[in-house]
Amino acid sequence: MTDTGRLRRLLGGPDTAWLVQRVRRRLERGGALSGTVTLAGATPSQRRAVELLLGRRAAAGASLSVSLAEVDRVLRASGASPGGLAAAVEVLGGPVPDLVRERAETAAAWASAFDPLDEAVACRPELADWHERLGSSGLVRRLTSGPGEAAAMLRRLAAVVRALPASDVPLSRFAAETCGDAHALDDGRPLATLALSSARALVGLPFAADGGAENRRGTWAAVGVHLDELSSTVLCLGLPGDTTTATGRMLAAMRGEPVSLTLRQLRRRAAPMRAGLVRICENPVVLTEAADALGPSCPPLVCCNGRPSAAVWRLLELLADGSAEFAYHGDFDWGGVAIATAVRTRIGWRPWRYDAAAYREAASDTPLTGRPSPTAWDPALATAMSERGVRVEEEHVLSDLITDLGTATTHGAA
Structure with a gap:
């Protein structure tokens, strides 16, 4: 039985506290x-305390060394x-915690806690880098109090990831359907931060936890989730109007000038839009140059403005419905x-100077970065991009695009 009084005299004083x-x-x-x-x-005094504990003089010198085996023997022998x-x-x-075991359990x-998300992204190679960064960045740990809270949040995040990209759905409804809470993805919620970072990954943006209001709105819109019907817009030029709808009358009145249509306007139009051949570009500068150069004679042109928003999809679908x-x-x-690829998968298109031949002809010395992707409409394009290793933005070939629009032809069309 431990002799507590004797133990405290030998080892419990302030001069042996370090030991x-x-x-x-x-x-x-x-x-x-x-x-x-x-x-x-x-x-x-520390030397003297050790000498009393061990029953012998300590070695001379500035430092004091103590054999743990000797201390153990003395304590046992003395009772x-x-x-x-x-x-x-x-x-x-008091009890000594087993930190090794506790760390292993934690x-x-x-x-x-990450198991549901691991399963959700297992067949999503486009999310592989995001998934790795999410685990290594410590973001989940910073947003939660521990693995218990994290497990609940990551289950919801897995449901969000499985549902993205969505198809033109309001954020509140998307949150209710995936998370069981219409406000789960509201700005400022920890889950919203994680979900938005997954949306950024899906549209090829760098890993980030959040961003400004415009950044968040654009990111959600790019994966088919809109915050409201007015914030999601699409730029177009040269679409034929009509006299039977408000949108049609506006398009007719603005013929020759770029027009920004809201998702609300497009949702209120039930009838298909008929426009024949519609050219699609990625950047607004093409519309600006086309309007300046061609005015009312510019053929129908729609701008994705990056990853298509809900409004872009709605306009393209109305046009597709009109053949x-x-x-x-x-x-x-x-x-x-x-x-x-996303646009081709959803509505189909033929290339407009968007193939390997056009890429090789375009001048540029800007390095190409990012993860290579297949180009199903022209497999040689992905090969050429990987081999040449430069990016060519639409600004580099504007004059060719405007010439095509002016002559109502498309080079490289299938």
Whole structure:
């Protein structure tokens, strides 16, 4: 039985506190109580305390070294602590936590918390880098109090990821359908921060936790989720108007000038829009130059303005319903390829100077970065981009595009 009074006299005073603390830290880390511990610059009273504990004079010198095995033997033999040094430390300072075990359990709990998200992205290579960064950045740990709270949030995030990209759905309804809470993805919510970062990854943007209001609105719109019917817009030029609808009358009145249509306007139009061949570009500068050069004679042109918003999709679908055909041009970079692929998958198009031949002819020395993607409409394009390693933006070939629009032809059309 431990002689608590004797133990405190031998090891419980202020001059041996450093020794007890060293032993305790070693036990917490799962270390063995062997070898020696050394105190640099020991005071005379600390030396005297160790001498009383061990029953012999300490070696001379500025530092003080103590054999843990000897301390253990003395405590057992004296009856102060029959259980030895480890037991003595617990008597003096309370139970010693097993930090190794606790860390292992915590790590296992965190790994388990990520399981639903791991499963959700297993077949989504486009989210692989985001998924890795999410785990390594510590963002989830900063946004939650621990693995328990994280597990609940990551289950919801997995449901969000599975549902993206969406198809023209309000944010509140999307949140209700995926998370069971219409406000789960409101700005400022931790889950909204994580969900928005996944949306950024889907549209090929760099990893980031958040951004300004305009950035958030644009990112959500790019994956088919809109905050409201007025913030989602589409730029167009040369679309024929009509006299039967408000939107048609506006298009007719603005013929020759770029027009910005809201999702609300397009949703209120039920009838298809008829326009024949519609050219699609990625950047607004094409519309600006076309309006300046061609005015009212410019053929129908729609701008994706980056990843298509809900309004862009709605306009393209109204045109497709009206039997329109589409010709597409975009930036020759991997982000542009991703946008082109999304549009082609949804409505179909033929290339408008957007193939390997056009890429090789375009002048540029801007380095191409990002993850390569296939170009199903012309597999040689992806090969050429990987080999040449430069990006070609629409601004580099504006004169060719405007010439095409002026002559109502498309080079490289299938």
